[in-house]
Each structure stands twice: as C-alpha cells, then as structure tokens.
Amino acid sequence: MSATTSTVPAWAARVDPCDAxxxxxxxxxxxxxxxxxxxxxxxxxxxRRNGELKRHIGGISQKMLTQTLRALEANxxxxxxxxxxxxxxxxxxxxxLGMTLGDALGPLFHWIETYHGAVVQARGDYAVRxxxxx
Amino acid sequence: MSATTSTVPAWAARVDPCDAxxxxxxxxxxxxxxxxxxxxxxxxxxxRRNGELKRHIGGISQKMLTQTLRALEANxxxxxxxxxxxxxxxxxxxxxLGMTLGDALGPLFHWIETYHGAVVQARGDYAVRxxxxx
DNA sequence: CTGAATCCGCTTGGATACTG
DNA sequence: CAGTATCCAAGCGGATTCAG
Numbered sequence: 001m002s003a004t005t006s007t008v009p010a011w012a013a014r015v016d017p018c019d020a021x022x023x024x025x026x027x028x029x030x031x032x033x034x035x036x037x038x039x040x041x042x043x044x045x046x047x048r049r050n051g052e053l054k055r056h057i058g059g060i061s062q063k064m065l066t067q068t069l070r071a072l073e074a075n076x077x078x079x080x081x082x083x084x085x086x087x088x089x090x091x092x093x094x095x096x097l098g099m100t101l102g103d104a105l106g107p108l109f110h111w112i113e114t115y116h117g118a119v120v121q122a123r124g125d126y127a128v129r130x131x132x133x134x
Numbered sequence: 135m136s137a138t139t140s141t142v143p144a145w146a147a148r149v150d151p152c153d154a155x156x157x158x159x160x161x162x163x164x165x166x167x168x169x170x171x172x173x174x175x176x177x178x179x180x181x182r183r184n185g186e187l188k189r190h191i192g193g194i195s196q197k198m199l200t201q202t203l204r205a206l207e208a209n210x211x212x213x214x215x216x217x218x219x220x221x222x223x224x225x226x227x228x229x230x231l232g233m234t235l236g237d238a239l240g241p242l243f244h245w246i247e248t249y250h251g252a253v254v255q256a257r258g259d260y261a262v263r264x265x266x267x268x
Numbered sequence: 269c270t271g272a273a274t275c276c277g278c279t280t281g282g283a284t285a286c287t288g
Numbered sequence: 289c290a291g292t293a294t295c296c297a298a299g300c301g302g303a304t305t306c307a308g
Contacts, residue, residue, distance in 0.1 A: 011240030076256020106145035122210020
C-alpha cells in the first residue's frame with residue numbers, strides 16, 4: 001500500500017466508471033433497471049412460464065415482463081423455449097451464465113435482508129434532521 | 135438433483151419479490167437507477183468533492199450527481215460534510231453502512247469483469263440467430 | 269466551488285386492444 | 289396462453305441559468 005490516496009476498499013478498485021467504454025457501464029445499465037434483477041431472481045427460483053412470472057412479480061406489466069425477458073435472453077442470461085403448441089407453451093430458464101450472475105448477486109440480496117432495517121432507520125433520522133433544520 | 139421444481143439456488147431463496155412490502159423492492163429501486171452504484175463506487179474510492187466526482191463519473195450532470203448523493207445520504211449510505219467556508223467546500227464519504235453495501239457489491243463487480251466477454255459474445259450469437267430466423 | 273432552479277425532450281413504462 | 293402494437297402520461301435526466 002503506497003501513501004497518498006491508497007485507502008481504497010478492494011471492491012472499489014475493480015472497475016473504472018471514468019471510462020465510458022468500461023464494461024461496468026453497459027452491465028450496470030443492463031441490471032440497473034426496475035425489473036431485471038427481479039425477473040432474474042424469480043426465473044432462478046424455477047418459475048418458468050409467462051403467466052406464472054407475471055403473477056409472481058407483483059406489479060409488473062406484460063410489456064415489461066416480455067421486454068425484460070428478451071433483454072436477458074439477448075445477453076445470454078436466460079433461455080426461451082417455445083414448444084410451438086396450441087395453446088402456446090413457452091418456458092424460460094437461467095443459462096449457466098445467468099446462474100453465475102445469480103451467485104454474484106447473492107451477497108447483495110443478503111445485504112438487503114441484513115441492513116434493510118438500518119436503512120429505514122437512517123431514512124427516519126434524516127427526515128428528522130431535515131425537519132429540525134427547517 | 136431431485137425431480138420437480140425443488141432445485142432452487144440458494145441465492146434465489148433469500149428475498150420475496152412477490153411481496154410488494156418486501157425490502158427487496160425499495161432497496162432494488164434505490165440502487166436500480168443509472169447513477170447510484172457508480173456514485174457509491176467512486177465515493178468509496180475516496181473521491182470526496184463535488185467537482186471531482188463530476189469529473190470522475192463521465193457523463194453525469196450536476197443535477198443527477200446532487201440528486202443521487204442526496205438520495206444516498208438520505209438512506210444513510212454517504213455522509214455530507216459542509217465546511218461552510220468561502221469558497222464553498224463540501225466533502226462526501228461513505229458511512230460504515232455504505233461500506234458494507236460496497237462489500238456486498240464486490241462479487242457483482244467481479245462478475246462483470248469476469249463475464250463481460252461472455253455477455254458480449256452471447257449478444258452477438260443472439261443477433262446472428264435473429265438474422266437467420268428472419 | 270457547490271448547488272438550486274428552470275425548461276424541456278426523450279425515454280420509460282402502464283393500460284388497452286388485438287393476434288395466433 | 290403468450291405476445292405484439294399502439295397510445296399516452298409521468299418522470300428521468302440533460303443543458304442552461306442563477307445564487308451564495
């Protein structure tokens with residue numbers, strides 16, 4: 001560790017957002033929307049069919065579900081299997097690549113569980129501080 | 135591997151997106167925007183001042199930088215220290231809570247580095263498949 | 269230097285109706 | 289059941305301007 005600015009956490013040194021061409025940008029865009037992580041999660045749970053997914057992910061519209069699934073498919077994270085039957089039957093599943101992403105997301109979900117309470121409280125404290133300042 | 139649906143990855147069992155009141159929803163919303171993760175990352179790197187941050191995070195506007203910092207502050211992830219001097223001097227830093235989130239994001243950043251190439255290739259393959267189908 | 273405030277275009281995303 | 293297409297409102301977010 002050298003002197004100057006060096007106290008950089010390990011996790012912060014890995015990507016370079018300064019560079020617009022950096023993978024972090026487009027990858028962050030892919031998962032940085034309202035539904036991708038949720039869909040990834042539920043598909044990872046083994047929910048495979050369109051209707052089931054829509055019922056499981058409360059609040060998602062058909063449009064966004066399809067759109068999100070297509071994006072995930074286009075990026076090699078989920079597979080889409082159309083049985084070409086009548087009535088239609090389509091099944092989605094995670095690819096091996098998608099599963100590795102799921103694994104990488106594990107700590108994040110764990111953090112959410114663990115620290116959600118702390119965030120809520122911090123939010124309350126902040127609101128109080130704002131009120132006092134005003 | 136058992137037969138029916140039971141093969142649920144460990145990471146997929148942790149949160150319940152079905153429940154609109156589930157922490158996963160609001161937490162996912164907080165980080166699921168264009169800039170939050172980036173700002174969190176750069177602040178984690180020790181970049182503390184407004185101007186520096188804007189220069190480091192290519193493409194971010196003053197408006198979004200301030201807005202994002204305020205949101206992170208309101209959720210207890212970063213601190214804002216105003217030195218109340220002329221000219222103005224303000225410094226941002228991660229809270230301990232913010233650092234734990236950074237830690238939880240480490241595997242995700244690592245995944246991005248590791249599998250970015252695979253995603254790009256998958257994207258190419260998908261495009262080819264689309265072209266052939268058409 | 270830090271940042272608040274305004275204007276405004278573009279995208280996001282929901283509701284609905286329609287197809288196979 | 290699965291999915292597309294269209295319409296349209298809301299808000300995200302950038303550029304600019306003003307202030308302390």
